[in-house]
Amino acid sequence: MSGLTLRNVSRQFDGLLAVGDVSFSVLPGRITGLIGPNGAGKTTVVNLISGLLRPTQGTIHLDGEDISTIEPAAVARRGIARTFQTIRLLKETSVLDNVVAGFHCHERSSWLASLLGTPAARKETADLRARAAELLRQFNMLQYAGQAAGNLSYGHQRRVEMMRALATEPRLLLLDEPVAGMNDREADALGEIFSVLATNGLAVLLIEHNIRFIMSLCQELHVLDAGRLIASGEPHAVRAQAAVVAAYLGA
Amino acid sequence: MSGFILGHLSVFELVLVNGVLAYSQYIALRAGVFSMATAGFAALGAYTAALFAVRLGFPVWAGLFAAALIGAVAGLVLALPLARLRGVFQAIATLAFVQIVMSVGLYWESLTGGALGLNGIPKLVHPGHLLVVLAIVLYVLRAVSRTGIGRAFDTIRQDETVAVSLGISVVKYQSLAFVLSGALGGLGGGLIAYRNYSLVPEDFGFPLLIAALSFVVLGGRNAVAGPLVGALILTLLPEVARPLADYRLAVNGVLIVLAIIYWPYGVVDTVILHWRQRKAARAQAVAEVVP
Numbered sequence A: 001m002s003g004l005t006l007r008n009v010s011r012q013f014d015g016l017l018a019v020g021d022v023s024f025s026v027l028p029g030r031i032t033g034l035i036g037p038n039g040a041g042k043t044t045v046v047n048l049i050s051g052l053l054r055p056t057q058g059t060i061h062l063d064g065e066d067i068s069t070i071e072p073a074a075v076a077r078r079g080i081a082r083t084f085q086t087i088r089l090l091k092e093t094s095v096l097d098n099v100v101a102g103f104h105c106h107e108r109s110s111w112l113a114s115l116l117g118t119p120a121a122r123k124e125t126a127d128l129r130a131r132a133a134e135l136l137r138q139f140n141m142l143q144y145a146g147q148a149a150g151n152l153s154y155g156h157q158r159r160v161e162m163m164r165a166l167a168t169e170p171r172l173l174l175l176d177e178p179v180a181g182m183n184d185r186e187a188d189a190l191g192e193i194f195s196v197l198a199t200n201g202l203a204v205l206l207i208e209h210n211i212r213f214i215m216s217l218c219q220e221l222h223v224l225d226a227g228r229l230i231a232s233g234e235p236h237a238v239r240a241q242a243a244v245v246a247a248y249l250g251a
Numbered sequence B: 001m002s003g004f005i006l007g008h009l010s011v012f013e014l015v016l017v018n019g020v021l022a023y024s025q026y027i028a029l030r031a032g033v034f035s036m037a038t039a040g041f042a043a044l045g046a047y048t049a050a051l052f053a054v055r056l057g058f059p060v061w062a063g064l065f066a067a068a069l070i071g072a073v074a075g076l077v078l079a080l081p082l083a084r085l086r087g088v089f090q091a092i093a094t095l096a097f098v099q100i101v102m103s104v105g106l107y108w109e110s111l112t113g114g115a116l117g118l119n120g121i122p123k124l125v126h127p128g129h130l131l132v133v134l135a136i137v138l139y140v141l142r143a144v145s146r147t148g149i150g151r152a153f154d155t156i157r158q159d160e161t162v163a164v165s166l167g168i169s170v171v172k173y174q175s176l177a178f179v180l181s182g183a184l185g186g187l188g189g190g191l192i193a194y195r196n197y198s199l200v201p202e203d204f205g206f207p208l209l210i211a212a213l214s215f216v217v218l219g220g221r222n223a224v225a226g227p228l229v230g231a232l233i234l235t236l237l238p239e240v241a242r243p244l245a246d247y248r249l250a251v252n253g254v255l256i257v258l259a260i261i262y263w264p265y266g267v268v269d270t271v272i273l274h275w276r277q278r279k280a281a282r283a284q285a286v287a288e289v290v291p
Helices: A042-049 A072-078 A095-106 A111-116 A119-138 A154-167 A184-199 A211-217 A235-240 A242-249 B002-007 B009-030 B038-056 B060-082 B087-107 B127-146 B148-158 B160-165 B170-196 B206-219 B226-240 B242-262 B267-289
Strands: A004-013 A016-026 A031-035 A057-062 A080-082 A172-176 A203-207 A220-225 A228-233
Touching: A004 A042, A016 A031, A016 A042, A016 A057, A016 A203, A016 A220, A016 A228, A031 A042, A031 A184, A031 A211, A042 A172, A042 A203, A072 A080, A072 B160, A080 A154, A095 A119, A095 A154, A095 B148, A111 A119, A111 B127, A111 B148, A119 A154, A119 B127, A119 B148, A154 A184, A184 A203, A184 A211, A211 A235, A220 A235, A228 A235, B009 B038, B009 B127, B009 B148, B009 B170, B009 B206, B009 B226, B038 B060, B038 B087, B038 B170, B038 B206, B060 B087, B060 B170, B087 B206, B127 B148, B127 B170, B148 B160, B148 B170, B160 B170, B206 B226, B206 B242, B206 B267, B226 B242, B226 B267
Parallel strands: A031 A203, A031 A220, A080 A172, A172 A203
Antiparallel strands: A004 A016, A004 A057, A220 A228
């Protein structure tokens, strides 16, 4: 079974059930949407998948391997990349080096080579910088390469975060409200990128509030309310369901 | 110039020794480890180097190597429990480590000479040795800065959650930082032993711990040159301001407070930042003229 599969996943914080008995899968080549009102448990789901939290019940598999209880850094190395609900960049560091940091999993130099500054280790750094520059070029951000990431505008910071996640060459990309605070034009430009990534075989889980954005991008949609899935399926069918309207879209 | 250096040779040596201790502090902070253990590592290195020279007659390089090695081992042992702690808890635990090392120095009299210390240590290091040691340290730190370890350290320091999301194992890299800090601290201690003729446990107490921290805070935490500049300023200051020598600690304290308020990134990093901003502004101006 390829892609990500959650089976009966629950997470309890003391008495509070944040996520209860959630099952769904995220398939390669598709954008899967996850929506729900504030406090529904969307970010908890992302944190469960990325290993920052462990499920109290249920299992999470990536391409058939159980990743429910492994360390978050190991989850990342298995090929799950994410962006954060509030942007988290290395603000003091240049845009280019922010993206280079994303290549960590693909570095081959040993600690000893790095400490000794061997030609191979230095060449690797040069190669990674070249690859990062190529990524910047694809995202039309090359002119900002030398700037401190903290100085960029909001939309550009989002792009840097995206590029850093892509630098890890993930199999699954978790996007936690990637277009929050953007206007429609900026959002659509980013949505275009998500579609291309999915077409190229990446599994994408998109968490959003922006219904218009979700409807235009996703091939499959899941709705969380109070920690439980209340609807799943084809986006337009899901949107029409009475429970979803009541829980999320309002009257 | 050479006359000036010869006349102040002892101060010049002290700058280099303090520089090595400053780098022990720097490498820990660079990886986001709030360690104050440098003084403890230095004590272990100093006593090791001194005993190797006095009792076993080791040559200078072997003694310094042993000092760095014991520091690294102590760093590794400390890392096992402490790489899982964060921030101020890490600081307090390393502070306890410094106290423990000092107590051992005081009470293990048969080995360390207790409060009277170790005396009659031959003066084995000369400015040449110090320059070679510092050159090696600088080379390694530059190499670290420019390769994967430095990137991982910088990522962890700035945002641990991001580091983890990129597959960087925080415990592994912070343990490495402890080991490097330990090796540099031990090495610095060994240099102290081979310069000072004698050692007492109080040499490695709170004042040294604060000094190592001050070098980095004043000099700068990012650029490799920072800690050395900090060590240079704070070591030379009492010499330059001789009339204020009695108030040396007060002067240092005031300087640190001023640096934290007005130059929070430290001397070197502030200068670099300023220079980069000017360069960026100029590039912007050029870009606006030539659309």
